[in-house]
Amino acid sequence: MAIRCPAVAIARQILDGFDDYREEFRKITNLGRERFEKAQWQEIQDASAARIQLYKIRVNLAREALLSEYGEDVLLNIECWPQIKKSYIGQIDLRLDDELSETWFNSIFNSLFSHDLITDDCMFVHSTRSALSEHDAPMQIRTYRPHGDLAAALRQISEDYRFAVPYADQERDLQRLEKQLRANLPDWVCKDPELCIELYSSRLYRNKGAYLVGRIFTQDEQWPLVIPVLNREGQGVRMDAAIIDEAEVSIIFSFTRSYFMVRVAYPAEFISFLQRILPRKHISELYTSIGFYKQGKTEFYRALIEHLETTDDKFIMAPGVRGMVMTVFTLPGFNTVFKIIKDRFSPSKTVDRATVIDRYRMVKYVDRVGRLADTQEFADLRFPISKFEPECLEELLDVAPATVEVHGDEVLIRHCWTERRMTPLNIYLETANEQQIHEALEDYGLAIKQLAAANIFPSDMLLKNFGVTRHGRVVFYDYDEISYLTEVNFRKIPEPRFPEDEMSAEPWYSVGPHDVFPEEFPRFLFTDIKLRKLFKEMHGDLFTAAYWQGLQDAIREGTVIDVFPYKRKGIE
Known part of the structure; x- marks a missing residue:
């Protein structure tokens, strides 16, 4: 007997669940301005984590409501889903x-079928929406024409984007912004009568900053424009800088930072606007950067499938030292690595599979301060076996x-994470010149310090676990031993009781499971004496227990640090 499929009603209920999710997403997002004006820094971080968790929570609620209403006989009948999709x-x-x-819709389908039966007949492997042209809809932008002034x-601009909190020194801000623009734009641009400034009407909020985002353009050229605004608690707000360098703006929208809170009525329209000012950013990164990380994941998957279908690229093992917990493979022509948990870990590792999964998921919810690579978690990926180099598949x-x-003829990957591919720091240093070595080591230490100040302890701080981005920034990407800084017990090595203690192969003092001795870091991190000495000159405070204990005290007191996603050198 054929099962009746109420496709229209099921489709309507799926869409109602989506509307519920979108409404909650907006509620969290739209409080961005109020939190910024009230300097509610901890609440901002809590809201960011809650918004990420929201999607999974709402999908589960929608799934259970559908099962309660229609039952498994209907919902797990795959023949119903082409009709549901059409409706x-x-x-x-x-x-x-x-x-x-x-x-x-895809999330609901996958939650019912456990990522099985993925076809365009039943879900949206490819979008049915037409690509948005920049002329398709009126942009939510404000336009300014200087006409030489x-x-x-x-x-x-400063008047149109005022906050309830007054400016600390509006005149000084305006002078600084004008000076920066004149210093960084070609001389003729500021005099061009056709010069135009466009800014998105909504401000973007993240951590302790608000951002005006747009572009400066003439008939022939354009530059991105980002104006960060800071709330100096009790002193008023400050328009901190005028950033027009594409590389710096790209870093602001980096995969190593928390997602922006921004009021967006027409998401595709805003993404189209961002693509115009950041043409090197993939659409998946842009969706993710404004909090639609599931859409980012969808766009990433579509780009991956298209790449495999249109190129001869094959999966290979990622270059670098083989991991003790994860195995990593990549596509040479696709700027991503795929990370899989090994069945057996190195004996020196004390974590288990569940702990590793928990720590990788943890990274989604913390303030990444530009030093942790974002990840996407996938289940049941299927690839043609012909797309794997034999040595890669054999090792996996x-x-x-x-x-x-x-x-x-298929390879099934039951579980993996994807991350942006970077050059491992240890490999980078092997071919770097003296200046590059100095800059990389300086940034390596700064990365550790900024993570620590954000209550993140990398634990395994070996050079091979950090990568260098295309912008030269050092980023941590190996999360199997990551923890909150406040969970660690930093200790100074006790003085030897007897001369024989120093000669012993075993420590003369007790060591607890959470004990860390920063004095041991130099030997642990650097086998190269020259690098060890140079790093100690730059960041020797990392080798003292007192430094780490001081950060722990500040965190427990509720301090939220300033980590700026742009260069502030020369800003008073």
Whole structure:
């Protein structure tokens, strides 16, 4: 007997669940301005974590409501889903967030079928939405035409984007912004009568900053423009800088930072605007950067499938020292690594699989302060076996047979994470010149300090666990031993009781499971004496227990540090 499939009603209920999610997402996001004005820094971090958790919570609620209403006989009948999808397409046709609603549909489908039966007949492997042209819709932008008077245009911007908190020194801010623009733009640009400034109407909020985002352009050229605004508690707000360098703006939207809070009525339109000012950023990164990380994941997957279908690229093992917990492979022409948990860990590792998963997920919710690579978690990825170099597939099957399986002409990856591919710091230093070595070591120490101040302790701080981005920034990417700084017990090595103690192969003092002795770091981190000496000159305070204990005290007192995603050299 055929099962009746109420496709229209099911599609409607799926969409209602999406609307509930979007409403909660907006509520969290739209309080960004109020939190910034009230300097509620801890609340900002809590809201960021809550917004990330929201998607999974709402998908689970929607799934359970569907099962309660229609039962497994209907919902797990795969023959129903082409009809449900067809009805859903009609219901989302006039929406301004239709691409997000497609991804929501995919999430509901996958939650029911455990990522099995993935086809375009039943879900949106490929989008049915047409690509947005920059001329398709009126942008939510404000336009300023200086007509030779840049100071007046900047003044108008400062008035249009005022906060409830007054400026600490508006005149000084305007002078600083104008000076920076004139110093960094070609001389003729500021005099060009056709010069135009566009800014997105909504401010973007993240951590302790608000950001005005847009571009400066003439008929022939354009530059991105970001104006960070800081709330100096009790002193007023400050327009801190005018940033027009594409590399610096790219870093502000980096995969190593928390997601922005921004009021966006038409997500695709805003992404199109960001793509115009950051053409090297993939659409997946841009969606993720404004909190739609599931949409970012969808766009990433589509780009990956297209790359595999249109190139001869094959998976290989990622270069670098083989991990003791994770095995890592990559596509040479696709700027991503795929990380899989091994079935068996090195004997020196005390963590288990569940702990590793927990720590990788933890990174999603913490303030990454520009020093932790964002990850995307995938289940049940399927690739043609022909897309693997034989040596790569052989190694994956050898070290992770519980996760990697071959079924006919397909390779099934039951669980993995993806991360941006970077050059491992140890490999980078092998070919770097003297200046590059100095800069990389300086940034390596700064990365450790900024993570620590954000209550993150990398634990395994070996050079091989840090990468160098295309912008030359040092980023931590190996999370199997990561922990909160406040969970660690930093100790100074006790003085030897007897001369024989120093000669003993075993410590003469007790060592607890959370004890760390920073005095041991130099020998642990650097086998190269020259690098060890140079790093100690730069960041010798990292080798003292007192330094780490001081940070722990500040964190326990509720201090939220300033970590700026742009260069502030020369800013008073």
